[in-house]
Amino acid sequence: MAFPLTVNNLTVAYQKKPVLEDISFRVPEGKLIGIIGPNGAGKSTLIKAILELIPSITGDVAIFGESYKKTRKRVGYVPQRESVDWDFPTDALDVVMMGRYGHLGWFKRPDKKDKAHAMECLDQVGMSQYAHRQISQLSGGQQQRVFLARALAQDAEIYFMDEPFVGVDAATEKAIIALLMKLKSQGKTVLVVHHDLNTVKEYFDWIMLLNVKLIGIGPTEKLFTKDYLQKTYGGSLTMLDSNTSPIIVSPR
Amino acid sequence: MNWFSLFLDPNTQWILMGSMLLGLSSGVIGSFAYLRKQSLMGDALSHAALPGVCLAYMLTGTKSIFFFLIGAIIAGILATAAIGYITRNSRIKQDSALGIILTVFFGVGIVLLTQIQHSNSGNQSGLDKFLFGHAASMVKLDVYTIAGISAVLVVLCFLFFKEFKLLSFDPGFAKGIGLPTILLDQFMMLLIVTAVVIGIQAVGVVLMAALLITPAVAARYWTEKLHVMVILAGLFGAFSGFVGTVVSSMVNNLPTGPLIVLSATVLFIISVLAAPNRGVLAKTRLRVSAKSEYQPLTNQRVKEKSL
Numbered sequence: 001m002a003f004p005l006t007v008n009n010l011t012v013a014y015q016k017k018p019v020l021e022d023i024s025f026r027v028p029e030g031k032l033i034g035i036i037g038p039n040g041a042g043k044s045t046l047i048k049a050i051l052e053l054i055p056s057i058t059g060d061v062a063i064f065g066e067s068y069k070k071t072r073k074r075v076g077y078v079p080q081r082e083s084v085d086w087d088f089p090t091d092a093l094d095v096v097m098m099g100r101y102g103h104l105g106w107f108k109r110p111d112k113k114d115k116a117h118a119m120e121c122l123d124q125v126g127m128s129q130y131a132h133r134q135i136s137q138l139s140g141g142q143q144q145r146v147f148l149a150r151a152l153a154q155d156a157e158i159y160f161m162d163e164p165f166v167g168v169d170a171a172t173e174k175a176i177i178a179l180l181m182k183l184k185s186q187g188k189t190v191l192v193v194h195h196d197l198n199t200v201k202e203y204f205d206w207i208m209l210l211n212v213k214l215i216g217i218g219p220t221e222k223l224f225t226k227d228y229l230q231k232t233y234g235g236s237l238t239m240l241d242s243n244t245s246p247i248i249v250s251p252r
Numbered sequence: 253m254n255w256f257s258l259f260l261d262p263n264t265q266w267i268l269m270g271s272m273l274l275g276l277s278s279g280v281i282g283s284f285a286y287l288r289k290q291s292l293m294g295d296a297l298s299h300a301a302l303p304g305v306c307l308a309y310m311l312t313g314t315k316s317i318f319f320f321l322i323g324a325i326i327a328g329i330l331a332t333a334a335i336g337y338i339t340r341n342s343r344i345k346q347d348s349a350l351g352i353i354l355t356v357f358f359g360v361g362i363v364l365l366t367q368i369q370h371s372n373s374g375n376q377s378g379l380d381k382f383l384f385g386h387a388a389s390m391v392k393l394d395v396y397t398i399a400g401i402s403a404v405l406v407v408l409c410f411l412f413f414k415e416f417k418l419l420s421f422d423p424g425f426a427k428g429i430g431l432p433t434i435l436l437d438q439f440m441m442l443l444i445v446t447a448v449v450i451g452i453q454a455v456g457v458v459l460m461a462a463l464l465i466t467p468a469v470a471a472r473y474w475t476e477k478l479h480v481m482v483i484l485a486g487l488f489g490a491f492s493g494f495v496g497t498v499v500s501s502m503v504n505n506l507p508t509g510p511l512i513v514l515s516a517t518v519l520f521i522i523s524v525l526a527a528p529n530r531g532v533l534a535k536t537r538l539r540v541s542a543k544s545e546y547q548p549l550t551n552q553r554v555k556e557k558s559l
Contacts, residue, residue: 051428069430077428084422088287089478098418102429107411134476154429 002065004029004158004189005050010059012042012049018212019045023059025208025217027191032184034194034204034220038233041211043193044080047160051077063158073102076156078147080163086136092146093131096121099153121152126175141172148176158189165194177203200224264501267387270395271454271493271512275463277402278447279489280409282464283471283482285444287420292347293332295461296354297441298448300324300331302361302457305382305449306368317397321449328445331357361457385456385509387497398450405443409482416440417478454493455509463489466516473527492516 005027012020020042027033035043049056052068063071076099096118097110104110110118122128125145130138138146144164151159161180165173180190180203191208194200200207200220207223209215209232216223216231259265285294304327308319331353338349369380381389390398409416418426419436427433444464451460471484496512525532 048424053424053427072428072430075428077425079422079424079428083424085289088421089472089476089481090417090421091476094478095421098422098425101414101418101431104414106415109414150425 002062003027004064005191006062006065007050008060008062010046010049010056010061012045012054012056018057020049020056021213023210023214025214027189027206027217029189030184030187031189031206032180032204033189033191033206033208033217034200035191035208035210036194036197036200036232037210037215041232043210044162046210047077047162047191047193051075051160073154074157076151076154076159078151078159078161078164081140081144081147081167086138086143088135091132091134092127092138092142092149093118093122095135095146096149096153099150102154118149118153121149122146124152125149125179141168144168144172145175148179152179156188159183159191161190161192163193163195165196197229266392266395267390267501268494268497270390270398271387271497271508272490273399273402273493274447274451274454275467275489275491275493275512275516276486277405277489278451278460278463279467279471279485279487280406280482281440281443281447282466282468282489283478283485284409284416284420284440286465286468286472287478288440291461291465292350293441294444294448294464296331296335296350296357297328297444298451298457298460298464299354299361300327300357301445301448301452301460302382303327303357303364305452305457306361306364310364310368317394317401317450320452321446324449324452325442325445327357328441328448332441381456381507382452383456383458384507385452385454385459385512387454387508388501390453394453398454401446401450405447406486408443412436412439413479413482454497455512456507459509459513462513463492463516466513466520467492470516470520470523473523473530476529488516488519492519 003026007026008024010020010023011018019040023046035046037043045054048054050061050063050068052061061068063075068075093115097114099121100110100114100118104114119128119131122131125148127142127145127149130142135143135146144167148161148164151161164176168176180192183190184205192204194203201224204220206218207220208217209223209228211232211234216228259268282294285291301324304323304325305320306323307327308323309315312319335346335349335353338344338352339346344352365380365382415426415431415436418429418431419433419440423433426436447464448457448460451463455463467485467488468481470488471481474484475481492512492515495515496508499515500506500508500511523531526534528534
């Protein structure tokens with residue numbers, strides 16, 4: 001059986017200095033994986049390079065054993081919320097419907113079935129009562145949920161999420177994580193760029209530590225340790241107690 | 253009855269038809285340019301079209317829309333490539349790059365235009381109208397061409413509506429699901445250049461950008477639905493074309509372009525003021541009513557405190 005995601009020797013550089021260097025890893029099925037690392041570690045870049053949104057210098061990516069071009073329909077993507085202008089003339093349901101576009105193909109319009117499906121996805125993120133609200137009238141957390149619902153509408157088997165927890169309140173965060181757990185229990189693979197080290201243990205069964213190079217990937221209990229985190233954050237990390245207490249990332 | 257006879261004149265009917273179709277198609281295409289924050293790109297492309305059109309005339313010696321289109325497209329590609337190159341390879345931001353390229357191309361265009369006017373070929377009359385447009389100089393064949401191309405533009409926007417919508421809202425996601433975003437981007441650019449070229453005779457290169465953007469911005473005020481906005485922008489454009497052409501044919505020798513743009517601007521001002529929800533008046537009314545509803549509450553609180 002092919003792995004949901006295999007990355008070999010991936011290197012990405014915007015200028016001369018690489019943003020990601022020689023990344024190789026494999027992801028097994030049905031894991032909820034947190035991608036963790038300091039600012040500028042290349043977390044978002046990794047997702048974008050895997051999805052071929054930005055060119056990579058070397059390396060190849062296989063999703064379910066094939067190139068991304070062939071497996072697009074099995075991949076769901078949640079970009080950063082700030083990446084779009086929310087004052088766009090459309091409503092929440094319409095944005096979720098965009099998740100169906102990849103399945104529709106050229107010139108075809110979404111039909112009733114797609115609409116019903118989109119509505120269902122909105123319902124899953126608890127947003128069905130906002131279906132016809134203009135998207136700029138939604139709060140940050142609601143916008144994030146709409147993006148999540150759009151990814152659900154893609155009916156994917158592997159999901160990439162770029163900082164879905166940024167700028168959302170605690171209730172939304174809990175709702176999102178419950179949904180991610182549900183996806184995982186359905187055997188889907190979810191990769192999430194994550195910032196808050198305090199919730200890592202609670203949320204993810206696997207983590208990927210990234211700082212330009214891949215520091216490590218594997219079960220959270222194995223990798224979420226003082227040694228590994230200090231390797232990732234380069235000494236700018238203070239852990240009060242390696243087991244339970246909050247983690248502080250202090251300025252260099 | 254000056255008014256009435258104007259509409260009975262078949263020549264005027266043709267010209268009106270041409271201007272309205274032009275307004276319709278540029279409003280529709282302009283909506284996407286506006287939503288993609290490429291309003292200035294429309295400006296750059298229309299100014300860049302001038303040297304292309306002049307060169308096309310100098311090389312072929314005919315005033316054919318087809319050759320103009322080729323010239324304008326080549327100039328447009330050069331201009332966008334230059335803007336892209338400057339933005340990528342220097343610290344100059346896109347707005348400054350646009351400013352530089354727009355003026356350079358327009359300057360070259362004016363030089364070429366002057367050159368043509370001082371040359372001896374007998375066919376050059378009417379070229380000076382490229383700047384501000386002269387709808388009355390359109391003949392039946394021109395109107396046919398404009399109508400045909402406008403129809404194609406509108407149909408293309410209809411066919412690619414879903415793709416254009418996604419590309420305008422979230423280009424990253426569009427690329428992720430496999431849309432050829434770079435190709436679609438170029439395609440949209442091509443549509444804009446085409447709209448500029450068919451607008452040269454009626455509106456002129458200088459003001460074509462306004463006919464692309466103003467109806468779209470005005471339409472945005474009235475609706476929160478993209479398809480409604482696109483249709484409205486088309487209607488606003490057509491209406492502007494109609495009014496501008498009528499006024500310019502009633503008053504002798506007034507260029508059509510500025511009048512069409514002025515009519516579009518009037519529509520825009522009305523939209524800014526009177527549109528529901530987004531308009532200034534609606535917003536003020538909302539603020540006042542919110543204030544008056546809140547007032548008794550605050551008074552009460554003050555009373556309670558003083559007690």
